[in-house]
Amino acid sequence: MTRDAYLALCQQIVEHDRRYYVEAAPTIADVEYDRLMADVRAIEAEQPAWVVAWSPTRRVGHQPLEGFSKVVRPVPMLSLDNTYSEDDLRGFHDRVVKGLDGDQPTYSIEPKIDGFGIELTYGAGELVLAATRGDGTTGEDVSANVRTIRAIPQRLREDVDVVVRGEIYMTKAVFARLNAERVAAGEEPFKNPRNLAAGSIKLFDPREVTRRPLAAILYEVVDGERIAAGHLASLDAIRRLGIPTSTENQRAAGWDALAAAVAAWATRRDGLPYEVDGLVIKVDSYEQRAALGTTSKFPRWAIAYKFPARQVTTRVKELELNVGRTGAVTPVAILEPVEVSGTTVQRVSLHNWDQVARLGIGDRDRVLIEKAGEIIPQLLGVTERADSPRWVAPTACPSCDAALEREEDKVVLACPNRLGCPAQRLAAIDFFAARGLMNIDGLGERIVAQVVDAGLVADVADLFVLTVEQLEGLDRFGEQSARNLVASIAQARDQATFARLLAALGIPHVGGVVARPIAARHGSLSKLLATVDSTSSDQLIAQHTQIDGVGEVIARAVDRFVRDPHARVVMDKLIARGVDPEEPVTAPATGPLAGKTLVVTGTLSAPRGEVQARIEAAGGKVTGSVTKKTDYLVAGADTGKTKLDAAAKHGVPVIDEAGLAQLLAKP
Numbered sequence: 001m002t003r004d005a006y007l008a009l010c011q012q013i014v015e016h017d018r019r020y021y022v023e024a025a026p027t028i029a030d031v032e033y034d035r036l037m038a039d040v041r042a043i044e045a046e047q048p049a050w051v052v053a054w055s056p057t058r059r060v061g062h063q064p065l066e067g068f069s070k071v072v073r074p075v076p077m078l079s080l081d082n083t084y085s086e087d088d089l090r091g092f093h094d095r096v097v098k099g100l101d102g103d104q105p106t107y108s109i110e111p112k113i114d115g116f117g118i119e120l121t122y123g124a125g126e127l128v129l130a131a132t133r134g135d136g137t138t139g140e141d142v143s144a145n146v147r148t149i150r151a152i153p154q155r156l157r158e159d160v161d162v163v164v165r166g167e168i169y170m171t172k173a174v175f176a177r178l179n180a181e182r183v184a185a186g187e188e189p190f191k192n193p194r195n196l197a198a199g200s201i202k203l204f205d206p207r208e209v210t211r212r213p214l215a216a217i218l219y220e221v222v223d224g225e226r227i228a229a230g231h232l233a234s235l236d237a238i239r240r241l242g243i244p245t246s247t248e249n250q251r252a253a254g255w256d257a258l259a260a261a262v263a264a265w266a267t268r269r270d271g272l273p274y275e276v277d278g279l280v281i282k283v284d285s286y287e288q289r290a291a292l293g294t295t296s297k298f299p300r301w302a303i304a305y306k307f308p309a310r311q312v313t314t315r316v317k318e319l320e321l322n323v324g325r326t327g328a329v330t331p332v333a334i335l336e337p338v339e340v341s342g343t344t345v346q347r348v349s350l351h352n353w354d355q356v357a358r359l360g361i362g363d364r365d366r367v368l369i370e371k372a373g374e375i376i377p378q379l380l381g382v383t384e385r386a387d388s389p390r391w392v393a394p395t396a397c398p399s400c401d402a403a404l405e406r407e408e409d410k411v412v413l414a415c416p417n418r419l420g421c422p423a424q425r426l427a428a429i430d431f432f433a434a435r436g437l438m439n440i441d442g443l444g445e446r447i448v449a450q451v452v453d454a455g456l457v458a459d460v461a462d463l464f465v466l467t468v469e470q471l472e473g474l475d476r477f478g479e480q481s482a483r484n485l486v487a488s489i490a491q492a493r494d495q496a497t498f499a500r501l502l503a504a505l506g507i508p509h510v511g512g513v514v515a516r517p518i519a520a521r522h523g524s525l526s527k528l529l530a531t532v533d534s535t536s537s538d539q540l541i542a543q544h545t546q547i548d549g550v551g552e553v554i555a556r557a558v559d560r561f562v563r564d565p566h567a568r569v570v571m572d573k574l575i576a577r578g579v580d581p582e583e584p585v586t587a588p589a590t591g592p593l594a595g596k597t598l599v600v601t602g603t604l605s606a607p608r609g610e611v612q613a614r615i616e617a618a619g620g621k622v623t624g625s626v627t628k629k630t631d632y633l634v635a636g637a638d639t640g641k642t643k644l645d646a647a648a649k650h651g652v653p654v655i656d657e658a659g660l661a662q663l664l665a666k667p
C-alpha cells in the first residue's frame with residue numbers, strides 16, 4: 001500500500017458520495033461502500049501520517065468544542081426582502097425593469113428551503129471553512145459540525161478556490177421519524193425541521209451531529225461571474241465540481257413566464273422532500289445584478305416570495321380522549337375545521353397530560369395551529385381563553401369506564417382493561433393487521449372500524465372466519481373487494497411465522513425483535529400455551545429471562561398477557577381457526593458477526609429493520625435490551641440514557657453506525 005493508493009481510495013469514496021448526494025444515482029451497494037470505508041480506516045490506523053483533512057473518516061466527528069470561533073466578513077451576507085402576493089411581486093419586477101432601463105431580465109426561480117444558512121469556503125478544492133450567517137457580518141465557524149454532513153463534499157473534483165452559500169436542512173421524512181421516536185418516548189416533539197437543523201449545527205459535540213441526518217443544497221456562488229456569465233450557469237458549474245444544488249430551479253424570461261411559474265408552485269410545494277416556505281426569485285445575469293446593486297439590507301436583484309402562512313387560528317370544540325392499543329389515553333383537541341396549506345385540520349393531538357396542564361386549555365378557546373407539509377399538525381398555544389372550565393386529566397376510561405392508572409413516568413394515563421376495553425380491541429385489530437406484523441393487505445383502520453361496527457369482528461381471531469357474503473353487505477364493498485380481502489386474510493395466515501404472530505398480538509414491550517427468540521424457544525402458539533398451562537408464573541418468567549435479550553420487564557409482560565382471560569380466549573380461537581404457524585428453524589449463523597448479540601437503538605440513517613437485516617445477514621443476532629450477554633450497543637441519534645447506562649453497567653461497548661459498518665466489513 002502506497003500513499004497514492006490511499007489517496008485514490010479516499011477519492012473513490014468522495015466520488016461515491018457525490019453520486020449518492022448530488023446525482024441521487026449511487027453506483028454501489030451500501031455494504032460495498034461500508035467496506036471501502038473500513039479499508040480507509042484500517043490504512044489510517046496503520047499510517048496516521050498519511051491522513052488528509054478531507055478523508056471520509058473525518059466525517060465521524062471528533063472532540064466536543066468549547067464554543068465556535070467568530071468569522072468576520074468584509075462584505076456582509078445580505079438577506080432578502082419579502083413579498084407575499086402576486087401584486088408585490090409585480091412591483092419587484094417593475095423596479096427591476098426600471099433599474100435596467102427597460103431591459104427584460106431572465107429570472108431564476110428557486111424553492112426557498114426552510115433550513116439554516118451556511119457559507120462554505122473551498123481553497124484549492126478543499127473545504128477550509130463553514131460559517132453561519134450570524135448577523136450577516138459576523139458568523140460562527142461551524143466547520144467541525146458541517147464536516148459530518150455527508151452531502152457536503154470536503155474535496156471538490158477540481159482544485160479550485162470557490163465560496164458558495166446555501167442551506168442545511170433536514171428532510172420531512174427524517175424529521176417525522178425523529179419526532180415519532182420522541183413522541184413514542186413520551187417527549188415533546190421538535191417544532192419544525194428548521195429548528196432541528198439549526199439546533200443540530202450549533203451543537204458543541206460533532207459526534208452528536210452525526211446522529212442527526214442532515215442534508216444540504218447550495219444556491220449562490222460568491223463572485224459567481226468568475227466562473228459563468230449567469231447565476232444558473234454558475235450553479236451548474238459548482239454542481240459539476242461535486243456540490244449539491246437544487247434540481248428544482250427554473251428559468252423564466254420576463255414577467256409572464258415568472259408569474260406562470262410562481263403560480264404553478266402552489267401545488268408543487270408539498271411534493272418536495274423538504275420544507276419550503278416560499279420561492280426565491282433572482283435576476284440571472286451577473287451584469288444586470290451589478291447594474292441593479294443593493295440597498296443597505298437587501299440586493300435589488302432578488303426577492304423572496306413567501307407562501308401563505310401555515311399557521312392559523314381556530315376555535316377548540318372539545319376534548320377527545322383517544323384510547324390506544326396499549327391502553328394509553330391521550331388528549332386530542334377537536335377543532336372547528338380550518339384550512340391550513342391545502343388540507344383541512346380538525347383534530348390535533350396534545351401528546352400528553354403535561355402539555356394540557358401547561359397550555360391551560362378548555363372548550364371554545366381560540367388556538368394557534370401549525371401544519372407544515374405532511375408534518376403532523378401541532379397546537380402552538382392558546383390565543384384567547386373562553387369562559388369554560390380548563391381541561392383536566394380523566395379518571396375513567398372513555399371506552400369502558402375502568403379506573404385509569406398512571407404509568408411509571410407519570411405523564412401517561414392508561415386503561416388497565418386491555419382486550420376487555422372496546423377501544424383497545426379496535427386498536428389491537430388494526431395493529432395485528434399491520435405491515436411487518438400479520439401483513440393483511442387492504443385491511444386499514446376504516447375497514448377495521450366497519451367490520452367491528454357491523455358486529456362481524458370482535459377480536460383478531462374473528463378476521464379468519466369472515467366470508468365474502470358478510471363483507472359484500474357492507475358499505476363500499478363490492479364482490480371483488482370482498483373476495484380480495486378474504487384472500488389476503490387467508491394469505492396472511494398461511495405466510496405468518498410464530499414470531500410475527502406473537503409480535504402482532506401487541507404484548508407490551510414485545511416487538512418484532514424480542515418476539516423472535518421467544519418464538520424460537522416455544523415453536524408455536526399452541527406449544528407456548530401448553531407450557532403456560534403446565535408452569536407457574538414464576539417458572540415461566542424465570543424461563544423467559546434465560547433468553548438473550550429478554551429481561552424481567554418483558555418476561556412479566558408476556559406472563560401477564562398469556563394468563564389474561566380475554567387474551568387467552570382470543571389465542572385459543574386463533575389456534576382453532578388454523579392460525580398457529582410454526583417458527584422456522586434457522587441454521588447456525590456464519591459471517592463476521594456470527595455468535596454476536598447486538599442491540600440497535602436511536603435514530604439511524606437507514607430504517608431500523610434494514611440495519612437489523614444487515615446484522616442478521618452477517619450472522620449476528622439483534623435483541624431488544626442491553627444485558628451482560630450483549631456484545632455491542634449500536635447507538636443512533638437520541639439514544640436513551642437507560643440503554644447507555646445499561647451498557648456502562650455491563651461493560652458493553654457502544655458503537656455508532658460507522659463502527660457497525662466496520663464490524664460488518666470484517667472479512
Ligand code: IVH
Nearest residue numbers: 078079080110111112113117167219280299
Ligand atoms: S439567496 C443575497 N436562495 O432565505 C441572496 N436564499 O432571507 C441571499 N434561502 O438567508 C440568499 N433558499 O438562508 C437564497 N434559493 C435560495 C434560498 C435562500 C433559502 C434562505 C437563506 C437566506 C434567506 C433569505
